[in-house]
Amino acid sequence: MTLYIDNKPYDVKAGKNLLETCLTLGFDLPYFCWHPSLGSVGACRQCAVKMYRDEDDKKGRLIMSCMEPVANNQRISIQDAEAREFREHVIEWLMTNHPHDCAVCDEGGSCHLQDMTVMTGHAYRRFNFKKRTHKNQYLGPFINHEMNRCIQCYRCVRFYKDYAGGKDLDVFASRSNVYFGRHEDGVLESEFSGNLTEVCPTGVFTDKTLKQHYTRKWDLTTAPSVCQHCSLGCNIIAGERYGELRSITSRYNGAVNGYFICDRGRFGYEFVNAPGRIRKAVCDTEVVRKEEVTERMKHLIGSSKVIGIGSPRASVQSNFALKMLVGKNNFYHGVSDNEHDLANLVIKILHEGPAPTLSMKEVELADAVFILGEDLTNTAPMMALAVRQSVRRQPMEQLAHINIPAWHDGAVRELVQEQKGPLFIASVHTTKLDDVATETFHSSPDEIARLGFAVAHLLDDDSPEEASLSPEESKLAQKIASILSMAKRPVIISGASCETDHVLEAAANIAWALHRKNQQAGIVLTLPECNSLGLAMMGGHRLEAAFNAVLNGHADTAIIMENDLYRHGKKSIVDEFLKVCKNIIVLDHSPNPTTEKANILIPSGTFAESDGTLVNNEGRIQRFFQVYEATENIQESWRWLLGLGTALGVDEMSHWKSFEDITQAIAKEEPFLKNIDKVSPPAGFRINGQRVPRETHRFSGRTAMLANINVSEPKPPVDSDSPLSYTMEGFRGLPPSSMIPFFWAPGWNSVQSINKYQQEVGGPLRDGDPGIRCFEPVQTSKIQYFKSDPAIFESQEDHLLIVPLHHIFGSEELSARSPAVGERCPAPYVMVNTADSADLKIHENEELSFEVGGQPYQLPVKVSSEMPRGMAGLPYGLPGLPFVELPAWGILNKEMKWMKQQ
Amino acid sequence: MEKPLTQHIRADRQPLTLKEYEMAGGYQSLRKVIKAMTPKAVIDLVKESNLRGRGGAGFNTGLKWSFVPADSTTPKYLIANADEMEPGTFKDRILLECTPHQLIEGMILASYAIGANISYIYLRWAYKTAAHALTKALEEAKAAGYLGQNILGSGFNLEMHLHTGAGRYMCGEETALLNSLEGKRATPRAKPPFPQISGLFGRPTIVNNVETLCCLPHILMNGPDWFKDLSRTSDAGTKIYGVSGRVKKPGAWELPMGITMRELIEEYAGGMQDGLRFRGALPGGASTDFLVEEHLDVKLDYTSVAAAGSRLGTGTLVILDDKTCPVGFVKNLEHFFAQESCGYCTPCREGLPWVEKILESIDLGKGRMEDLQLLAFHTKYLGPGNTFCAFAPGAMEPLQSALKYFREDFEKHIHEKVCPYERETLSVLR
Amino acid sequence: MLTTEEKNEIDHAISLVPVRKAAGIDALKIVQEHRRWISDESLRDIAAYMDMSPEELDSVATFYNLIFRKPVGRHIILLCDSISCWVMGYENILQDLSTKLGIKYGETTTDGRYTLLPNCCLGTCDCAPALMIDDDLYRNLTTDQLDYILAKYD
């Protein structure tokens, strides 16, 4: 259709509002309360334009562009004097109470309010009365609160409550006294609270961790990166100054994380700056120079039987380099056998099954969701946010018939009220999504699988039957099956977190059975770590076999790369292995129990100091870029290994010179990763002969920042691995979407400039959303369903079935080392059912002692009515809790209890 | 002169009991309609009667009803807007306190017309007497079978509940009222979608003013022509007019629509108090433009008052006399508006306190000439469509007309640096 | 802890609306009726009873003028400060009341007897000035009536 803007015709898309249309067309139209993900509410009145009845209407009337649908042959004016004046005065009004503190405000220079003030031309203050002031609140370790800066756009509550389902942030009072915060000081509970810092158009909510080492946004050296703290691979921008990583913000990817990231991803970065980081190479307590390391290792390796142990948190390149260095036969994947089997099962399901693996964007669009076994908020947080959107969105399908567009957020919420789309959750314990679930089912992993198999069988007779369900369970299965089969875009979500293959198999059967009827049905499987899939794709032998190889004398030297074996194997066995192993070579960036045992310890780069590629849960291959060059001794694991390989004259490695070379080798060698080299332009890529700068042209202090060390400005490093430069010089336009180091556009200094990087506002990035999926669904008529054989759960006397419980803050190794996240980690505990605790005569916080897998535990009890009887929950991966393969039966220590009772 | 709405009000202003109301012909209209007329016929008849909403906007009631989807199977709601909180307005109070059954009958008729089975009376908190009267009347009506299941054997069901507010002028705005009834903050909703399509709990809803609803039994009993004939002008019916301020006999009277302001003030309100001259009046509450001497013969109906540059609003006049400072008068109004702004949209939330502060400083003799421009700028940009709801535009009506008619008063304050009106000076208490 | 009586009244309010939360304001009013004001503790208790977060309920509570989130006296004086009462000189009443009670708007007498608050138009403009004490409306006020009126409440 045609829209006339200031008398010029434009071809525009129907179904949008005028604001997003104008922004998509490239016009600079100011706004505050509207947000592409949150929709329109018309509160701020900033986006006013003139609208005319027809060609002859010269007077027109002011309307809010965000609230007006586009219509064919509509005539509007952005330039109209009255519209411009009104927009300027909206700023003037907002400024009556806004402090003049830009100079000391964390948001200064990347502030949407500043940008809009300049855009509208408001400069002179006419309000000569006192400003009203507010008190600020303590909101926890992540978010700083400065209420006086508030311009009451209501975005914070709309994101926090309506979009993310938070409950402890709201708007209080009224008139010019409205206040946004909690009802009293306290930690913001939502796992997505950090997005407030980007959603807030001013400096009310800012990143408290950044404040500890504050740097203006434009003074950061930034690179496009990928979050390392779960398997979803959310896109992030990581920023450095003075050799320290200072902030993580979300990097828009329309298919993956959209505008947002979770708090683990945003605030978990500080392990990079930890004082205890491994910064120097140490050989048998002696610090050695970089060059020497290779020399020494070369001798060592040359004369021994070496195995290599890879890592799910290391890049594809690093794992591949290790595999090539030690040889395929000596490469071990480095995760527990169960974890490895589950990752392989995921590959099998996604690769051999007909149901497509879905992106988070696609999950948002789902109209029925069944989650099996996952507490998504804690295992794959952003996926939980996506599910929330699906639940919110499904009831909106009824809007069409009364002509309410989906972007009309206020009207949508009033019409939809408390209606929710169908969501079923089968999990071992309550999850944070239960509040929006149609029904929940809490039981053992095997019971969850049995429910799943039953649902699959109801959907397709060919899927094996699961007969032994209770009447209530059968009813639930029928309800789930009938709703899934009626849905247009049903999604089945499961994952590895209950560590049970049956659960994944059941999920696969449901997705496949659905897919047989409905090509739109999809599956989502989540994994433990950021590169679990990438590692699994590389093959590798079992970790147990690695231990055996050394214990049986087949090997005497192990290269352990970015892997704390104590997180993947039982302590006694790992101890034994490390004791027997003659030479323990460990590459890692952060100290852990494994690095402590190393004979040779080599400092690896963290993601911030590295280039690399990860494969997320969806099978999406994504590239992350080095943010800054670390101090001379630290470098990527793959670079260390490459040096070693070259020195040792390993055949395959001898011609590798760079990141590029390894990546191409991977593309050749690894069938799943054949497109890895196409994920992002090669290192030699230039635009108009220029690199893409990691620093904005506003970057300051370059000549002075290191003057205390040396008055002559050092030569900036040259990046041989990517087309990015480490300076502010280079191409100023839009870079390819996979390598956007920062969002900026003339007049748009805040993240709102993302609008300028998209094909249409809120849509994909200009040349497509980054990442390449490596699985394509297989179109087969004959579906190879999994057999159903999970056991019926029966509680056992003196035993509890111990299942893992995941925590967004604490269960993941690296983020838990960051002080802010550390503050939010729970203390170790064991969770038992209320009735069980009564039987055991044990109260909340009293200690329960038990043994699992030969490992003794003595932990304070948390009592929950939702934990199934006969089961107990043990937090996964929490610092201080030794690894144990779960689910497993825990044997209660009677003596202990008896002593307690005395 | 016929006074259908108020003729049966008792001299002691005690509420008419069900018996008394029935004896005066009450519920006859309902009996007639519920047997003989289809909902559609009721809507058409009310449309034809040209009953215009007495809540202030004056929209044709039957037409408004006709937007409610007829075939909808979802619940629908009818709400009586009894939040009367517009400064200077006290007309609904009389109907609520004295003839509660009349309102209930009107609500049953309206519910029948739109197919609502649940209805609420949204009563402002301060109307305690009305709350008692309504509570009792609702019990009586229920007991007599006018409410509940299968009303008068017609098969039509209606629940009716009394809901009292928690004190907020915005609750009178119909969409804010809906939010308030849903237990939320009384901020308004965007229109479209109109409440007729998506209202209370997202369902089709009609909100009508008390006086509007009270007209219904009479219209449906006596027909549209009778109703039109009550009026002196093209806007049909009678209207409850009121006068407050320094007149001899302030009060409220049901009179034919279209009586002139002069008649109302002089004949009914007894004229100005001795020694005072009429300077102006807000014709229908705080959010209407001043009318002044030259308008004394304007007919007080929707059409004529609009032609004179104001709005009939609620039809209750607030009189400004010549010994009362117009700046102080407007400052009092803008204080009210600044306080009662819901805080949702920028121009109102930030603009009104600014306006109030400017007026205060002018009133205290600290004004500057450029302040008048600032005030004028606010009246322009807080106009209809620029703010989220009609609250702020309403707030600007008395200000813009005061700047027009009483400009010399504003200038005098500024030039003389003091308020030229003699009022007992007051130590500032706030 | 909400009392059984309070809970019963709240349950009744809930029964009149299709969604539990919709009775939130009623619940606040009910508890206020019993306890005069809504303390933080009451707020949390009501919120829990209504299946709301304290934030969600307080967001509503702080919006309305007549939900008191701070302690008030045994009797609330609501003095109309809107236009007709202003024209009719309510400010004299305010001044007198203030002097007599020794409090300003928003304050409570030291003996906890009265809290004085401004209020929007009481809808009795033909009988201005007006005020309400608790449920009682006083119209056509003159300053010399104040002593008599105030003496009625203890």
Ligand SMILES: Cc1cc2nc3c(=O)[nH]c(=O)nc-3n(C[C@H](O)[C@H](O)[C@H](O)COP(=O)(O)O)c2cc1C
């Ligand atoms: C700020 C504001 C306050 C209002 N207050 C009231 C009110 O107290 N009573 C009322 O009947 N209408 C009030 N209205 C008008 C209502 O929004 C609505 O138009 C009216 O109740 C419809 O009823 P009617 O069609 O019978 O007039 C108010 C409007 C606004 C903008």
Ligand code: SF4
């Ligand atoms: S005009 Fe005033 S009352 Fe209406 S939405 Fe805006 S702030 Fe609220």
Ligand code: FES
């Ligand atoms: S962006 Fe349109 S009103 Fe706020």
